[in-house]
Amino acid sequence: MKRSIAALAIGATAFAVAAANAHPEHADRLANAQVLDPHTPKEDVTALMKHFTQALGVRCSYCHVGEEGAPLSTYDFASDAKAEKRRAREMMRLTMMINESDMLPGEPFASHTAMDRNRVNCITCHQGNTRPATTLPEDAPDAL
Numbered sequence: 001m002k003r004s005i006a007a008l009a010i011g012a013t014a015f016a017v018a019a020a021n022a023h024p025e026h027a028d029r030l031a032n033a034q035v036l037d038p039h040t041p042k043e044d045v046t047a048l049m050k051h052f053t054q055a056l057g058v059r060c061s062y063c064h065v066g067e068e069g070a071p072l073s074t075y076d077f078a079s080d081a082k083a084e085k086r087r088a089r090e091m092m093r094l095t096m097m098i099n100e101s102d103m104l105p106g107e108p109f110a111s112h113t114a115m116d117r118n119r120v121n122c123i124t125c126h127q128g129n130t131r132p133a134t135t136l137p138e139d140a141p142d143a144l
């Protein structure tokens with residue numbers, strides 16, 4: 001029994017290596033994608049990350065391990081060390097859930113990456129802040 005599991009594991013590894021070689025475009029799969037499809041094209045990941053920074057009014061280092069001002073090539077984007085990154089993942093799931101809800105009016109559409117097509121995205125609530133406001137801004141016009 002033990003032997004057959006080991007053989008299965010070796011077989012699976014060999015298959016994975018063969019599959020990776022057969023599809024070289026998959027060589028640059030995301031290292032630690034838990035919400036996104038690991039094969040999400042690089043330009044879609046970049047656009048999404050820009051959406052995150054704009055929506056929250058932050059820079060990459062708010063969620064990712066790296067020195068502010070240092071080249072992005074020195075960052076460890078796959079690391080989950082920062083709580084903000086882990087929180088952002090939950091937020092991606094929440095945003096998806098809202099867009100998938102049939103309580104939301106409009107044309108059904110829900111995507112983790114096509115933020116400009118979603119009816120609700122990170123900007124909807126965050127408006128450039130890490131903590132969405134629950135009160136009106138000072139300069140809001142009187143409702144009545």
Ligand code: HEC
Pocket residue numbers: 029030031032033034035036037045049050052053056058059060061062063064072077078084085086088089
């Ligand atoms: C609000 C938090 C947040 C900000 C700001 C942010 N990211 Fe991310 N980033 C994430 C999360 C969450 C993931 C992982 C998504 C998943 O698990 O599917 C991620 C994943 C990535 C990955 C893929 C890592 C891998 O697993 O291979 C790259 C590259 C990346 N981010 C680059 C950036 C860059 C560049 C910036 C700045 C322009 C940035 N991020 C800003 C939250 C953030």
Ligand code: HEC
Pocket residue numbers: 052056084085087088091092094095120121122123124125126130131132
């Ligand atoms: C439906 C509204 C809503 C949407 C959509 C939303 N958020 Fe949030 N987000 C919140 C609320 C509310 C909090 C909690 C604020 C607090 O604790 O005061 C929060 C907190 C966060 C935090 C933690 C901030 C902190 O200071 O602890 C991060 C990071 C975050 N959101 C990222 C995102 C990202 C990235 C997206 C888009 C994928 C997103 N959020 C979409 C409502 C939203």
